[in-house]
Amino acid sequence: MKIVFYGAGNMASAIFIGMIENQVVEPSEIYLTSRSMQEKIKFFKENLGVNVSYDDTELLKDADYVILASKPQSFPSVASRIRPYLEPKTKVVSVMAGTQIKTVRRELKTENPIARIMPNTNAMVRHSVNGISYSSNFTDRDELIELMESFGTTVTVEEDEMHNITAATGSGSAFLYYIYEKYAESLMELGFDEEEAMFLTRNLVIGAGKMVEDSELSFSDLRKNITSKRGTTEAGLDALDGESLKKILITTLTAAASRSEELSQDEDE
Numbered sequence: 001m002k003i004v005f006y007g008a009g010n011m012a013s014a015i016f017i018g019m020i021e022n023q024v025v026e027p028s029e030i031y032l033t034s035r036s037m038q039e040k041i042k043f044f045k046e047n048l049g050v051n052v053s054y055d056d057t058e059l060l061k062d063a064d065y066v067i068l069a070s071k072p073q074s075f076p077s078v079a080s081r082i083r084p085y086l087e088p089k090t091k092v093v094s095v096m097a098g099t100q101i102k103t104v105r106r107e108l109k110t111e112n113p114i115a116r117i118m119p120n121t122n123a124m125v126r127h128s129v130n131g132i133s134y135s136s137n138f139t140d141r142d143e144l145i146e147l148m149e150s151f152g153t154t155v156t157v158e159e160d161e162m163h164n165i166t167a168a169t170g171s172g173s174a175f176l177y178y179i180y181e182k183y184a185e186s187l188m189e190l191g192f193d194e195e196e197a198m199f200l201t202r203n204l205v206i207g208a209g210k211m212v213e214d215s216e217l218s219f220s221d222l223r224k225n226i227t228s229k230r231g232t233t234e235a236g237l238d239a240l241d242g243e244s245l246k247k248i249l250i251t252t253l254t255a256a257a258s259r260s261e262e263l264s265q266d267e268d269e
Ligand SMILES: NC(=O)C1=CN([C@@H]2O[C@H](COP(=O)(O)OP(=O)(O)OC[C@H]3O[C@@H](n4cnc5c(N)ncnc54)[C@H](O)[C@@H]3O)[C@@H](O)[C@H]2O)C=CC1
Pocket: 006, 007, 008, 009, 010, 011, 012, 033, 034, 035, 036, 037, 069, 070, 071, 072, 074, 077, 078, 081, 095, 096, 097, 098, 118, 119, 120, 121, 170, 171
């Protein structure tokens, strides 16, 4: 198989490292190109054994998949590299937030099958949640699903649901990391120094994540197991206004989904 990544940044590298570590592809089946980050992709070549090239003819010759992994704003320049050399057999997979399948089709001037995926950087540890939608002529879906399940779980959605998936899980880990950052800062307000606050928060998050992974209990039952009647947790939770927290999260998720909608405005509409 030949899988060509246009873009080798945070998201692309999480995907190809996930695929390689889970042995669904050989490093020799991965081809990378980018505009910036030459040093970084040299590192990937030397340490992972993937191919690197800046020659679009060579990259796209006989490619099974081309993965569009630049920022949406860079897509016109990526498209101009790909357009002249795209072969009919190559399936196009876009990772770009808020870029519609029809926009990819128009920019590439192609009738090839196109899928749009929304993974997250947890691909690196095999826990990405991947949303996926397809163009109607993308018939051979099982192989792509198998590739994607090597680095996470996959949900197939209608393309217009991608905005919410992008907010919920594409951006979602960043929202959780931000909460952890604020938690650590709050520990410092209690009197812990920075190193202690980071150590405590990091291990708390790792432990809680493992509990979520291993236990069959719901979030609320896990919480209840920690909460003694008239104890310290109850006092803390009474002070934490769940409804206000929920409002903040709804505002956060709505802003992210709206930005995805904004990015998806197609110039032909
Ligand atoms: N970072 C994340 O957590 C997620 C990102 N995405 C999507 O993934 C895409 C990439 O995001 P990141 O990896 O975070 O960005 P990044 O800035 O880390 O990487 C962008 C890559 O695109 C390359 N590039 C730009 N113009 C190019 C050109 N003309 N030819 C070849 N390569 C070119 C850059 O050299 C760089 O390697 C975005 O469209 C984003 O919406 C989707 C889900 C999650």
